[in-house]
Amino acid sequence: MVSLESLERDVSRSGYRVTGPRRELLATLQEMGDHFTAEGLVAAVPGVGRATVFRTLRLLQDIGTLCQVVLDDGTLQYRLTSGGHHHHVVCSRCGAVNDFSACDIQGLLDEIAERTGYVIDGHRLEVYGRCADCKEVLTSET
Template structure:
């Protein structure tokens, strides 16, 4: 048996949630997979000739609901999307090249719960992105 590809994993998640992986949806996911660490809706649109803007946005929204795509807030405040690893997680974003990695931390989740208790808020959600320079970009700086 050949190893599972990203597309296989995405397909499994989508089908398990009771949705169909229609041809346009599959096309769009393949495009997203090819766009790398993160992508904008416009990039997906530009790379998908014959697929309308509404379909791109509808698919992005559905994929977010299913946890297949997540939002990444960029250094400048813009929003990009990323094929998700599923489950709650956070991002480290490189300010130089835009590379993104996921991380999860029990300590952060505990802190959020504690801050909720202290503030008297019932916290529904939170977002945390870390910005900096990735290893590759730092290596380039040293070599320059």
């Protein structure tokens, strides 16, 4: 789990002052860490302006501390990460998210670049399924 101290350090290192409202925002975000929506965060910190919340979410993504998770129904959530290139496996039933770092798709990316003429800057890969708990529930229901 990413600590509040390291969050504040990351933010100040990128040239932002950690002011009172921003500290409150980071503390709340750190508590919600596993996954949360932008609206959920806005509601959880009534003392912090909406624009500041969204700006800070953007900043944390830029510095690699926060990642976006797209749920099966298209809902966008955020999740704190301790960094490193990784992807998510998302439970379609309960929304539990797990990270995995194996990303053996360089060959595919090269092929896409070749076929389309694009310079590939990034990619997103979410994998959907049922987590260990939900798998059991569904099996016992049938």
